[in-house]
Amino acid sequence: MKLGIDPETLETLQQLKTRYGDTVSMLRPNGRRAYFVNKPADVQRILVKQHSRYVKGPGFERVKMLLGNGLIVSDGDVWRRSRTMIQPAFSRQKVHQLLRVMVTCADRLALRWARLTKQGELINITEETSEFALELILISIFGPDYETTIVADGGNPFAFLSRDSTRDLSVVLKVRKLREMLLDIIDSRRQRGANDEFDFLSMYMQATDKEGAHFTDDELLDELMTLIVAGFETSANTLNWVWYLVAGHPDVEDHLLEEAKRIMPGVDSVSADNATKMVYTQQVLEETLRLYPPVWLFTRRSRENEVIDGYDVPADTDIYLSPYILHRTDHYWPNPDRFDPERFVATAAPKKDRPFFPFSLGPRRCLGEYFSFLEMKIHIALLLPRFRLALTDTREPELELGINLRTARDIVLRPSLRD
Numbered sequence: 001m002k003l004g005i006d007p008e009t010l011e012t013l014q015q016l017k018t019r020y021g022d023t024v025s026m027l028r029p030n031g032r033r034a035y036f037v038n039k040p041a042d043v044q045r046i047l048v049k050q051h052s053r054y055v056k057g058p059g060f061e062r063v064k065m066l067l068g069n070g071l072i073v074s075d076g077d078v079w080r081r082s083r084t085m086i087q088p089a090f091s092r093q094k095v096h097q098l099l100r101v102m103v104t105c106a107d108r109l110a111l112r113w114a115r116l117t118k119q120g121e122l123i124n125i126t127e128e129t130s131e132f133a134l135e136l137i138l139i140s141i142f143g144p145d146y147e148t149t150i151v152a153d154g155g156n157p158f159a160f161l162s163r164d165s166t167r168d169l170s171v172v173l174k175v176r177k178l179r180e181m182l183l184d185i186i187d188s189r190r191q192r193g194a195n196d197e198f199d200f201l202s203m204y205m206q207a208t209d210k211e212g213a214h215f216t217d218d219e220l221l222d223e224l225m226t227l228i229v230a231g232f233e234t235s236a237n238t239l240n241w242v243w244y245l246v247a248g249h250p251d252v253e254d255h256l257l258e259e260a261k262r263i264m265p266g267v268d269s270v271s272a273d274n275a276t277k278m279v280y281t282q283q284v285l286e287e288t289l290r291l292y293p294p295v296w297l298f299t300r301r302s303r304e305n306e307v308i309d310g311y312d313v314p315a316d317t318d319i320y321l322s323p324y325i326l327h328r329t330d331h332y333w334p335n336p337d338r339f340d341p342e343r344f345v346a347t348a349a350p351k352k353d354r355p356f357f358p359f360s361l362g363p364r365r366c367l368g369e370y371f372s373f374l375e376m377k378i379h380i381a382l383l384l385p386r387f388r389l390a391l392t393d394t395r396e397p398e399l400e401l402g403i404n405l406r407t408a409r410d411i412v413l414r415p416s417l418r419d
């Protein structure tokens with residue numbers, strides 16, 4: 001059976017689970033066996049306790065072209081060294097220093113939406129959230145160099161990353177050019193001796209390993225590309241779904257609005273503490289990530305012989321895990337296709353009874369989880385009280401299941417100003 005990262009694969013996996021149960025052993029056309037694992041305790045074991053007995057599995061070939069040996073695709077000692085060097089840049093205290101950037105990006109969007117609204121135009125929310133998240137991650141990484149070097153020629157040379165066409169030769173060339181541009185930025189910072197900027201690039205350039213060595217230029221470029229790719233599409237897709245879901249659920253919209261106006265009634269009240277207080281917004285984001293986890297399929301490959309749910313799994317076997325499918329299994333999530341942020345109230349059933357892993361679990365868990373919740377909460381708090389966005393099409397959007405789960409077609413909404 002062919003298993004790529006595509007819509008047929010989702011359908012195949014869903015059917016297999018219905019027919020054969022929680023753990024499915026599959027024979028591939030190339031004679032290799034693969035396992036689809038759905039018992040939460042097994043998922044937990046593979047991702048957390050025994051994570052070092054697995055490496056990343058198939059499906060990363062195309063991403064490798066973009067990300068080289070950066071965090072998402074590397075394994076073993078290379079991954080461990082990079083993760084240890086990079087992790088401090090994602091501490092809460094460091095991320096808080098980027099709050100102003102988040103506000104600036106939300107403000108820019110508000111200005112554009114106000115203009116579009118006055119002109120009676122529709123808002124392509126898929127494009128808007130994509131631009132918001134891309135600009136935000138680029139300013140967070142490159143600080144002042146974003147304006148002076150990256151968009152200086154007009155246009156954003158990273159914009160093509162939001163279109164999943166990495167097979168295309170022109171993308172290879174674009175990636176090469178991007179890497180050259182990034183190297184120029186790095187060189188010029190070294191020449192200026194610049195280390196007073198606060199951004200991910202300066203933190204990455206200063207990071208050292210146990211032996212005191214810095215990243216080489218190639219390693220640095222791989223990690224920067226990784227950060228851009230990991231950091232923007234996932235948040236962009238989540239916000240895209242949030243606007244779609246909120247537009248179709250007026251009760252949720254009212255509750256979100258009330259919270260935003262009470263806790264973050266304007267730019268001056270944006271703070272990490274206030275973001276933490278936005279518990280309902282957190283619930284809406286979690287429920288959105290339950291229904292539409294951007295990374296809908298994880299793959300791993302066993303390094304040693306394993307036993308999973310009673311099956312003997314030899315070394316070098318591919319393992320598939322799907323947050324999308326487990327998040328919609330009614331045994332754990334009754335009425336699973338219904339959007340209901342109340343599922344995530346603090347008093348709901350214990351977490352261990354409800355598999356939820358949109359950011360993965362364990363030592364390879366997403367580094368940007370806190371950053372992304374902050375950016376998404378600020379985005380909602382600063383935009384929702386100003387704009388009502390109504391559906392122009394009530395049909396449920398079709399899914400596009402690439403490396404990231406997106407809407408197959410852009411979502412277009414009709415804006416109006418709130419008083």
Ligand code: HEM
Nearest residue numbers: 071072230231234235238295358359360364366367368372
């Ligand atoms: C809603 C937003 C996001 C979601 C759902 C998400 C999800 C994930 C998932 C599932 C993984 C693990 C993939 C795997 O093991 O195969 C991951 C890894 C990663 N994410 Fe995120 N992510 C989000 C936002 C971000 C942001 C904003 C950043 C950076 C600012 C980021 C940086 C990373 C990095 C660096 C890794 C690699 C970690 C490692 O392998 O050690 N992510 N993310």
